[in-house]
Amino acid sequence: MEISAAGRLEVRVTPGDVGKRVSVRRLADPGAPGAKFTDTVGVLTSWDDGVLVITRKDGEVVRVPESSLVAGKVIPAAPARRRGPAASYEELARVTARAWRPVESERLGEWELRAAAEPVPRDGTAPGSSAPERPQEAAAGRRAGFTRRANSVLALGDPGMPLDEALAAVRRWYGERGLPAYVQAATGAEGTQEALCAQLEARGWVREVTAELWVGALAPVADRAEGDEVVLSRTADAGWLARYRRTGPGEVALRVLGSGPSVWFASVPGGGRHAPPAAIGRCVVDGRWAGFAAVEVAPEQRRRGLATAVMAALARRALEEGASAAWLQVETDNAAARRLYAGMGFAVHHAYHHYREPGAGRQGSP
Template sequence: MEISAAGRLEVRITTADVGKRVSVRSLTEHGPPGERFTDTVGVLTSWDDGVLRITRKGGESVLVRESALVAGKVVPSAPARRRGPAASYEELARVAARAWRPVESERLGDWELRAAAGFTRRANSVLPLGDPGMPLDEALAAVCRWYADRGLPAYVQTATGAEGTQEALGAELERRGWVREVTAQLWVGALAPVADAGPEPSGGGPGGVDVLLSREADEAWLARYRRRGVSEVALKVLGGGSPVGRGGPSVWFATVPAGGDGPGSSGSGGDGPGDGAEGGAAPAAIGRCVVDGRWAGFAAVEVDPALRRRGLASAVMAALARRALDEGASAAWLQVEADNAAAHALYGRMGFAAHHAYHHYRAPRSSAPAGDGSP
């Protein structure tokens, strides 16, 4: 808080500071006995009619009455990072978008409208990296029309918690009745520790796990994938949106065959797709990795519930990370739901840390069919 030379707390923010990161102290209205003040840090997204709206890193909005302000100041736009590779929000947003490529897209100024028959909100939402080239209400009306023409609900993906994220846009969407349905986080880390986190491949000694790598999501892989009824469009999104060798990111799928989840498991651990399962059983574990320049993005890491806590997720990620290192990547990212404590613990041990949160806002009063619900 700002303290004057006389030792008094001072409010040193005004309405001109909307859009900046601030730290404020205000009188507590409903706090525990003995606690008179509340401190809030976040982006000042509006200051209207005597009420400040401050958006915290995770996307939560806090309303503070102007009359309750005790102190306030502008603070640096983003805190110093302690772990993980340096990266801007825009770089990561573009890399993540290429990992979930839509089958159809259109530009609206600096916004990208994306559609893929409803498979994942990431491939069926607007990515607003800049100005749409028209007033916001006109842009949102155009967005709603574009998705309605495709029989899809209109979603806008925004982010909070890093320099260059869209706290102000999220606040404007909420003001217009858009509903935030999903919040997740994008985590980053160095790639080499991920490659070292799992056991050696089968044949490398006791404790090895057989992980098969393939360029395609075959029937065995899909048998473990938690989203049932995967369509041809979904397979295009999972495969990166373009055939191998014709540009775009390099996509790999990993499978631990049923029965291949411990010492002495058989298999080559090579690059062929294999059958991935024994007797039609779903694999013990699967994963997906998208290599894009220096980045390797991990997704769909899923393990048979009966085989969890045996290191299979680490083995899958390690095998994919080794392949990504071979292709020249050095940094890693992944997306995880904000309340998935088990995944947070696993990724934290591998050296990942949260970079920013992202949110999907749905247009109000939409009667269009929903997507598959994934972030």
């Protein structure tokens, strides 16, 4: 906190600091005996009608009454990361988008509207699956999107019109395709979109699964000891798809999985001739970057190092193609995956969020 020469706490933030990263201290319960203080660090996204809105690096929006402030100051734009390759948020956002290419896209100014959806059969089952879809998905124009990453707006830059008009155009575009509208936005690094997140929440858009993008050097992953046989292929065969946890992908899903500048699929053969693989993984090589995804291990085969073996084999192939850095996406509640990736030298770069339009049913996977 900011302390004056006289030892008093001072508020040294003003409405002119909107858009900057700040640290503030406030009374948690003004007027109560034995008052307690609460500290908040994040981007000051607005200061209107006596209320400060601060967006934390994990996307949480905190509203702080001006009357409760006891101290505050502007702090550096983003903390320095201690490890991992240097990269801007925009570079990583574009690289990750190319790894999950939509079937259909359209520009709205600098924004990209992205869709990859298949019709839902009349019985309400997911394409290629015997499992019923959620009722709201089956009713939403009989369409189901495969992964939010290929069914959301990549909101980089200026949409070329006021935000409310842009969001209305987004909702129309997805509505014409029988899909709920999603906007992807990020927090927690220099150049991320805390202001957009706060504006979406103020308009009733619902933040769904928060995930993180982690980065790391590629060579240490490739140097992991070889163990079980890992088979690499340019296509996802029936065995690979049988192990993939998002079972029964249809034609559109297969197109998304196979998209990207240079895509590789890895499998560790199962125990029997016709058994699904014991483990699988996917890697997209794009310039200096190798992106890992779909690393899955059969429950009975876990704790054998198969996920590490799959990633090491994919990393070695990516190095041969000239990559030197790696990225992956992991949900915040996936403790096992986070331990694995941290042990390989990966570190969090930023958090990203998918905001669903007001009143629409939840759909798809991250």
